[in-house]
Amino acid sequence: MKAATLRAWSWVHKWSSLVSTVFLLLLCITGLPLIFHEEIEHAFEPAPQATGEFVAGTQAGEAPSLDSVVAHALQQARGGHVNFVLIQREESLVQVGTSPSRQPSPDESRTHLYDLHTGAVLQAPSAGDDGFMDVMLRLHTDLYMGLGGTLFLGFMGLLVAVAVVSGVLLYAPFMSKLPFGTVRHDHARRTRWLDMHNLLGIGTVVWLTVVSLTGTINTLEVPLGHLWRNNDLAAMRQRHAGAPPAQAFASLHQVLAAARETAPKSQVDSIIFPGMKISGPRHHLVILRGDKPATRQLVQVMLVDAESGRVSDHASMPWYVQALSMSQPLHFGDYGGIPLKVLWAVLTLTSIAVLGSGLYLWLTKPSKARIKSRAPIDDIRSGDLRP
Structure with a gap:
């Protein structure tokens, strides 16, 4: 040299x-x-506490249906709208977000927590000051x-x-x-x-x-997320822009079945309900991940007609979002x-x-x-x- x-x-x-x-x-x-x-976090942070209440219709030893979980959340919220359902399989939790209107203020939004396998209604720990892990993050x-x-x-x-x-x-x-x-x-x-x-x-x-x-x-992550929402996802919604708002919703059981049939090697990660800015007035936005550890970071999205429960559109995430999804666990050895x-x-x-x-x-x-x-x-x- x-x-x-x-x-x-x-x-x-x-x-x-x-x-x-x-x-x-x-x-x-x-x-x-x-x-x-x-x-x-599992060792030192408080876990969600059981309230002693269970989702109605849950049989002993059986996991509750998402429809019964959502119905319970709406009952607890005394009506209003469901904004999202988030399935956290690793923590065995289901989160349901509700609000009195489709465009709620942060104070109006409410999150309901359930055990994924037993249907137990859980109380999330009260949010306190930033702990050690929050500061490190x-x-x-x-x-x-x-x-x-x-x-x-x-x-x-x-x-x-x-x-x-x-x-x-x-x-x-x-x-x-x-x-x-x-x-x-x-x-x-x-x-x-x-x-x-x-x-x-x-x-x-x-x-x-x-x-x-x-x-x-x-x-x-933030710039790429904006890029995906403003380009790829917006184009997907635009293809169905003429569809009227959903009036009566199909069951989530139908939505899950349609999603699994379209992407058989995936698991539903979250469901964004109609009326949210990201999903549009007619469709559920369903986000799926691979069902194996090696494919867990491969993300797909679907628009599922909220009335019929049929898949209207389906796409894999663009390469830059896939790269982001795969880099996150690799960075921390997950x-x-x-x-x-x-x-x-x-x-x-x-x-x-x-x-x-x-x-x-x-x-x-x-x-x-x-x-x-x-x-x-x-x-x-x-x-x-x-x-």
Whole structure:
């Protein structure tokens, strides 16, 4: 590699690393508990409490029908409108949203909670101040700065990927001269730290690249959601714009049966009722996910005629929404249960060690070496450079 090329890669690696290091440390520290967010929440956060009431018509040992759950929610709300039904299979919960009007204020909306398998009516824990996991999530996703903070962290994720790739291109040709895993204990302290830094860095290079890129994709959730609603979903609704508003609704049993027949390898995740802005006046908007762990993030949407219970339109999510859906669990190691989460945690701790050693090597670098134009090239060739 030519000296000019080495200088260029050295400059790219140095500044992409320095600019992103503090934020990557923050993301690693806050991301560590988020890897186990489900386990932590189940262990320490209060669970919904049973009220002792059950959905009418539920037989002992039988799961209630969604129609009976919705009827109970409307009874509790003393009429009004159903806005959505959300099925949370992993938590064994059903949420039903109701309001007195189709365009309610936030104070008018009400959420009813039920056990998916027993029909027990549940009372959600009262919302309090942000707990530990809420603080970790906000710091990890937007730094309490809203969308601007989210997009800023996405840019930091890109810088991390640049730092990783440039580090590999910069050091791989020279580290190949040493046996893999070599730590030169008989050399100076900085050389030992450099060897440890490079060894740990090689162990995390693929993971850190994947996590930084999936994290960057995740920061685009709000813009991509707006893009999907304003383009793909709007076009789907527009194809049925002339249909009159629904007057009498078919049963949700019919809606679910039609959805499963159209997408047999999927499970219904949520149903948005007619009258909502996202669904239109005539149709249920049904959102489905794959019924296997490997296909869970593959999302499809349907417009189901609320009166007839038949599917009017059906489409898979566009590629950019699918990429977003698949990147979210991959970012936190949610695909493989506890073993993958433990691996993610170990790699996170290793990355913290890489970042800490990199900062140490930069801070302890002799000041003269920082300003000599030949220093980066000489240090690389001698195996003693780390910005």
